[in-house]
Amino acid sequence: KPLRIDVFPSAPIADVSPLIFSGFIEHLGRCIYGGILPSTRTTFPYTPRNPCPQDQFVETPKELLTAEGFRKDVLEVIRDELKVPMMRWPGGNYVSSYHWEDGVGPKEQRKRRPELAWGFEESNEFGTDEFIAWCRQARCEPYICLNMGTGTLAEALHWVEYCNGTGDTYYANLRRRNAGRDEPHNVKxxxxxxxxxxxWQVGQQTAPDYAEKARRWAHAIKLIDPSVKLVACGETGLDQWDSTVLDVLVDKVDLHSIHLYTGFGPRDRSQQEKEYGRSVYGPDAAEYSLEIARGLINKARVAKQxxxxxxxxxxxxGVWDETVGTxxxxxxxxxxxxxxxxMASWLNVFVRQSDLVDIACLAQSVNVISPLITSPTGVLKQTLYYPLYLFSNYMRGGTAVKVQIDSPVFTGETLPAWISSIKGPPRHLDVSAVLHGGTSLRIAEVEVHELWHPDVKVRNGWGKDEVTVRSSKSSWKSEWTFKEHSFTLLVLDI
Ligand code: AHR
Incomplete structure (x- = not known):
């Protein structure tokens, strides 16, 4: 029996926020050193915790770097192909023991520090000014996460003053000296x-302790710069932590954060057959998290008017199997x-939830659980790259509209199973729709972008692009045949 997809152009959800295509770079593995900057110590497939023998180290040639020393190839993919509009930095777990003053000023004077989250050493070669310089080149809005582990409120205020201060004050002047320009970094x-x-966090806290502390911090930070947007640290959106934090912070913050990964592999490797279901249908649970978070936000808003x-x-x-990416x-x-x-399902979720999700940062943008892997001289586009490319290029700048799907459900195991048992099973068909322009339905032509491979386990390798997009044109049909386990993006020219 044919399945049915109904798209309702006259039932708008909200404009799709361009910031749902944002990224994240953390001082972890080869993300910064090897991805953003060339690595000076280790070469693919080695990492800081597993360094390569000296004689195997390959330097990235100077012509592959910008004048500031950033990798051109990664910068170009992020800016020109994936069009990433915002970048979160410096962590992640890393930030909870990061002291920003270690990373500014003359490089030769920067302190090399033990790194507590991931167990390596941090050279501090890449700090605030380098991050801002990179963001300018990548045309990304900077998004900085504060250290609420070992960091103090005074330090946080100094960081905001350093980035955004326009007066004749110590940290604003320090930035002018270090960055060699008068304009503020303007980190919103x-x-x-x-x-x-x-x-696992350095400085773990209970929800009430965190919420009270974050309230004090939010109040003070808005005194230094009332124009900033503050993001509260949430959990998965449906936890008691989220509820407590929202109740206390709802009047002090602008956004509430959620972290969720799908694709956590079975610890028992004999269960690997179940991986397909866990991975592909995992984002369904994320949508449920969002629906619950929506309720918690509104409950807190009602309580405080x-x-x-x-x-x-x-x-x-993102997609992370923590038994593989260690x-x-x-x-x-x-x-x-x-x-x-x-990945395509994740992005469908963000589009469908456009009235709630303002920012989504893929973890992470290069090398670390990423669509992009670098060698000293090149970038490998993994399978994940392609749905991200299609969504970022075709699904932004429009209005998400309601979609109704009539589809059988997936009855296998998904992660986490307890969520599925309450929510109900995910459907085989997963769809989102964005309307650009008017609501006329005279369809002239259809661009078809298809992502498919007969083997769901196939990977891309160096010089071996097994998975890429196949694009074609078609006239409009009311019946479409989609390949099994495929992703198809239809652009209807109306
Ligand atoms: O993205 C990898 C890690 O996952 C981040 O450092 C942390 O915030 C999360 O647990």
Missing amino acids: YWGLGNEVWGP IQKPIKIAFDEW AENGLEQFYNFADALA
């Missing part, structure tokens, strides 16, 4: 800590075609 988005709830909407910053999302290998993971389908 600031995160109030990272995963402060996690036992807050008119202004609080949006979600899904500031870490601290030892710098969280470098090779993705298969099924993972690309999961």
